[in-house]
Amino acid sequence: RVRHNFIHHTGGVGMGSMGVYMDDCFSGTEISGNIFYQVQRAAFLGGGRDHQVVNNIFVDCNHAVEIDGRGLDKSPVWHNQSDRTLRDRLHAMPQALYRERYPAIKDLDRYYGPPDGPAITGDAFMGVPPEHNVVERNVCVGKWLNIYWNAKADLQRIDHNWTGNDPGFMGWIGEESRPADFRLEPGSPAFAVGFENLPVERMGLQADTLRAGLPSEER
Structure with missing residues (x-):
């Protein structure tokens, strides 16, 4: 947040x-x-x-x-990111735990395939929008x-x-x-x-015990 x-x-x-x-x-x-x-x-x-x-x-x-x-771009720098990096990190997580805590992850099955397969790979993988x-x-x-x-x-x-x-x-x-x-x-x-x-009055620098002082408003 x-x-x-x-x-x-x-x-x-x-x-x-x-x-x-x-x-x-x-x-x-x-x-x-x-x-x-x-x-x-x-x-x-x-x-x-x-x-x-x-x-x-x-x-x-x-x-x-x-x-x-960018997750739909076919250029290697972007395609490899969504096809390899994101896929690998997704599969490295405890699937049941994460899918219960973050149900939006289930929507990615449309692009990567379900956890128990078959996986969507190669030319069939179109990226993630x-x-x-x-x-x-x-x-x-x-x-x-x-x-x-x-x-x-x-x-x-x-x-x-x-x-x-x-x-x-x-x-x-x-x-x-x-x-x-x-x-x-x-x-x-x-x-x-x-x-x-x-x-608005609470935004910006606030005086507290961890801050020695605040900048002068005249600066």
């Missing part, structure tokens, strides 16, 4: 950087309740499945959410969604998101005379899609 973070002002040359990067078919992560402000590829789902991207705020990102299907990713109840100002490289929108659940110019932030980011305040006004249209306000 990646929750209640304020990730902002990241860039980088070339491909840039990612805010939260679910790399190389990593699956099953909840990304919720975060603020992404001016982030290159804020929530990046790199070929994985069963992620939940819910109740986040994205402002001026490029894009807010990206989903690719990104499926069942949930993108719901998010707020986005700016570039919203990019689904590409073999991924398909109809294999995801993307619903009840608010996208537009201003959802009613208490301190609008575009006004230099006012500090950025990502809390939403009570009448925000984002609440109509089920968005819930975030604990």
Whole structure:
């Protein structure tokens, strides 16, 4: 779970950087309740499945959410990853235990074959698509969604998101005379899609016994 973070002002040359990067078919992560402000590829789902991207705020990102299907690519670097690495690691786990605790694993039988065989290998193995990713109840100002490289929108659940110019932030980011305040006004249209306000006051560095001090706000 990646929750209640304020990730902002990241860039980088070339491909840039990612805010939260679910790399190389990593699956099953909840990304919720975060603020992404001016982030290159804020929530990046790199070929994985069963992620939940819910109740986040994205402002001026490029894009807010990206989903690719690298697990279907036939190039050796990607095909070997899904055909060998992921298959080997899946089979190395105690099957009965893991299939009971993580029932979504059973859905992979369609691509690899059931534990007791026959296995789907060779030319019959077509890769593993990104499926069942949930993108719901998010707020986005700016570039919203990019689904590409073999991924398909109809294999995801993307619903009840608010996208537009201003959802009613208490301190609008575009006004230099006012500090950025990502809390939403009570009448925000984002609440109509089920968005819930975030604990902004608890995000960022917090004073505790393990931290000698906090940076000055004047720096």
